[in-house]
Amino acid sequence: MKVGVFGGTFDPIHLGHLIIAEQCREQAKLDQVRFVPSARPPHKLDQEISAFDRRSDMIQLAIAGHRAFRVDELEKGRPGPSFTADTLAELQQSDPDAELSLIIGSDCLPDLPTWHDPVRIVKQASLLVTARPGWDIWSPEQLRTAIKLPSEIPLHMQVISIPLIDIASRDLRRRVSEARSIRYFVPSAVAAYIADKGMYKG
Numbered sequence: 001m002k003v004g005v006f007g008g009t010f011d012p013i014h015l016g017h018l019i020i021a022e023q024c025r026e027q028a029k030l031d032q033v034r035f036v037p038s039a040r041p042p043h044k045l046d047q048e049i050s051a052f053d054r055r056s057d058m059i060q061l062a063i064a065g066h067r068a069f070r071v072d073e074l075e076k077g078r079p080g081p082s083f084t085a086d087t088l089a090e091l092q093q094s095d096p097d098a099e100l101s102l103i104i105g106s107d108c109l110p111d112l113p114t115w116h117d118p119v120r121i122v123k124q125a126s127l128l129v130t131a132r133p134g135w136d137i138w139s140p141e142q143l144r145t146a147i148k149l150p151s152e153i154p155l156h157m158q159v160i161s162i163p164l165i166d167i168a169s170r171d172l173r174r175r176v177s178e179a180r181s182i183r184y185f186v187p188s189a190v191a192a193y194i195a196d197k198g199m200y201k202g
Helices: 015-027 052-063 084-094 111-114 118-124 139-146 169-177 188-197
Strands: 002-008 032-037 070-072 099-105 128-129 157-162
Touching: 002 015, 002 084, 015 032, 015 052, 015 099, 015 111, 015 128, 015 157, 032 052, 052 070, 052 188, 084 099, 084 118, 111 118, 111 139
Parallel strands: 002 032, 002 099, 032 070, 099 128, 128 157
Antiparallel strands: none
16 A cells, blocks of 8 residues: 655644645555644644644545545554654554655655655655745765665655645634634635634634
């Protein structure tokens, strides 16, 4: 089974995330895309994020009805920062026959060398790189050099063509806090959930 791993805070999940996931599923011929909400993202340890269960609930609402999409809450009970290398290892251990692909934006690719154990990441999963507005896409050679990947270790990387839709969760949180509309930025069920729970009002 070919499995796409889509990690993030998803605070909240929006249509940009869903377009990325669907285009990766289609173009990389994935059997499944697993949305993995981060419990304690290392780059946001000093920031306040919404409760894990609420972010997971919003993903469930957003992907309802899509047979190839699912939420994986494996990071929920893990102590310490949520490192991608550890998540991939846990996914591989629970499903040894799965062929893993990590979904990553071109804006995050230059940061990959600073992530925890980037060599272990690319050894465990191929990379599905999606374009982000204003960001060039690194070549495999650039990435290999940046993470100091030994020549004998293969690097599998595929560029996924998607519409350059510039939606950011932080902007949606600000919109809600300013009592502005997020209609057509998020699925209607997610918008209703945010309103019902009084999220992002602070």
